[in-house]
Amino acid sequence: MAEEIFDTLVDGIVAGRMIAGEPLIEKTLAEQFGVSRTPVREALHRLEQSHLAERGARRAYFVSQMKACDLAELFEAVGEIESALAALAALRLTEIERQQLLQIVEQGQSCGTDPEAYGQINARFHDAIKTGARNPMLARAFDELNLRALAWRAANFHEDIDRLSTSRAEHEALMRAILARDADTTRMLMRSHVASSFLTLSQVLARRST
Incomplete structure (x- = not known):
């Protein structure tokens, strides 16, 4: 139940149905979900960690105020670490893993164009x-960083249908690039990929603010 409550609250926050400062x-919440306070407390603790x-x-x-500048720093950090992982994967994936x-x-x-289905495939990728x-x-x-960014990255597919194609x-x-074992190009492309995700999200936040 804690996982379900957490997912529901994340969806509400990221989709903009729950605004910054909302208690x-x-x-x-326990009455809303028909549970004791224990799973609610666990879900709220995870929200704080995120x-x-x-x-x-x-x-x-209360719901945090997430500013575009804060998200920019978060996505930059995610991009740097994930690009390093991608470069290593280009050199270390087995042939079976490459085919997968x-x-x-x-x-x-x-x-x-189902954003939910694509979001799951994106996570697997x-x-x-x-x-x-x-x-x-x-x-x-x-x-650790992606725990904070994942919900925002997934929101792109719900908020901007064009993001699926890009x-x-x-x-x-x-x-x-990975199949070619080109670590340098893979690193560059992953950094750009994460940056593109942030740019789409920043446009979504800008639309909400107006």
């Missing part, structure tokens, strides 16, 4: 690269 009251919620007076939670990556890209090309890099320390650093093209270019 997140344990009792109210920097989507903060604690104020009397340790009460090719299949994931093909599935992304054929899943239509990035996870395959992280795993293939075979560097647990970099992977842990990436996971993401597909970027995935294919990354896949080709």
